Amino acid sequence: MDIDLHCHSNMSDGALSPAEVVQRAAQRGVDVLALTDHDVLAGLHEARDAAREAGIRFIEGVEISVTWRGKTIHVVGLGIGAGLTELGTALEEVRAGRLTRAKEMAQDLEKAGVGGALEGALRHANNPVMVGRTHFARFLVEAGVVEDVKGAFRSYLVPGKPGYVPYDWAKLADAVGWIVQAGGQAVLAHPGRYGLSGGALEELVLQFKQAGGEGVEVVTGSHSPDQYALFGAVAHTHELAASRGSDFHGPGEGGEFGSLPPLDSRLRPIWQRWNL
Numbered sequence: 001m002d003i004d005l006h007c008h009s010n011m012s013d014g015a016l017s018p019a020e021v022v023q024r025a026a027q028r029g030v031d032v033l034a035l036t037d038h039d040v041l042a043g044l045h046e047a048r049d050a051a052r053e054a055g056i057r058f059i060e061g062v063e064i065s066v067t068w069r070g071k072t073i074h075v076v077g078l079g080i081g082a083g084l085t086e087l088g089t090a091l092e093e094v095r096a097g098r099l100t101r102a103k104e105m106a107q108d109l110e111k112a113g114v115g116g117a118l119e120g121a122l123r124h125a126n127n128p129v130m131v132g133r134t135h136f137a138r139f140l141v142e143a144g145v146v147e148d149v150k151g152a153f154r155s156y157l158v159p160g161k162p163g164y165v166p167y168d169w170a171k172l173a174d175a176v177g178w179i180v181q182a183g184g185q186a187v188l189a190h191p192g193r194y195g196l197s198g199g200a201l202e203e204l205v206l207q208f209k210q211a212g213g214e215g216v217e218v219v220t221g222s223h224s225p226d227q228y229a230l231f232g233a234v235a236h237t238h239e240l241a242a243s244r245g246s247d248f249h250g251p252g253e254g255g256e257f258g259s260l261p262p263l264d265s266r267l268r269p270i271w272q273r274w275n276l
């Protein structure tokens with residue numbers, strides 16, 4: 001069974017509509033899919049309907065932006081269907097400053113010689129309240145400033161480069177708490193992306209677990225095979241469940257459906273007690 005518990009639609013920074021995301025996943029052999037848009041639940045209804053149509057299982061999900069020790073960390077929530085209203089209200093505040101931040105990002109890019117970035121990014125943002133770095137990256141590609149989205153995140157939009165504006169997202173314990181209150185399970189997303197030393201990673205995992213976190217994303221689009229092993233070991237050591245998800249954003253933008261290996265069979269999958 002292909003279980004993919006991490007992807008994005010154009011309600012956040014994905015390139016496809018929720019229904020298109022589901023159809024693509026189904027065509028590529030996914031049997032169980034969670035849509036996990038950043039800080040927004042707006043795509044879940046459409047995706048659920050499309051999944052019924054396509055004959056695959058659907059899990060309501062979200063990916064919450066968190067600031068932990070000055071770094072941006074992502075927490076995926078799975079199975080949040082029971083408390084969507086309360087969670088939705090909490091997320092409104094998390095995403096509230098995105099437009100202001102986008103204006104500051106555009107000003108910073110302007111100083112670096114790249115004009116028109118705010119309008120450009122907003123053209124790529126189907127849901128303007130969710131405008132973010134991926135939309136700026138797509139604009140930078142379109143404007144010929146960089147070759148691809150990866151290149152945009154190498155030379156721009158990251159700490160120390162033009163277009164990066166720090167932002168105070170949710171607190172770790174709050175994000176995990178909202179997910180648990182919504183009846184969901186919290187998963188620490190792509191831990192290989194944070195550039196944390198062994199000690200800091202250990203503390204992050206401990207605090208995450210303390211707050212009620214249940215799983216670690218082990219197999220995901222941005223991890224290398226070495227990282228599957230490393231974060232599998234982290235999950236095992238801390239008695240956390242393991243999760244798996246492509247982090248699909250759009251065709252040709254990295255993580256893709258139907259292309260990931262299965263979880264190591266020695267790990268306890270986050271879906272173990274789901275009625276699949």
Ligand code: AMP
Nearest residue numbers: 013038065131132133134149150153249
């Ligand atoms: P934001 O929430 O606006 O800060 O944007 C974060 C998003 O940028 C992530 O969810 C990814 O989709 C994207 N992103 C961040 N770093 C990279 C990277 N190195 N390569 C590709 N996409 C990235």
Ligand code: MN
Nearest residue numbers: 008013038134
């Ligand atoms: Mn994203």
Ligand code: MN
Nearest residue numbers: 063074189190
């Ligand atoms: Mn993420």
Ligand code: MN
Nearest residue numbers: 006008063247
């Ligand atoms: Mn993601």
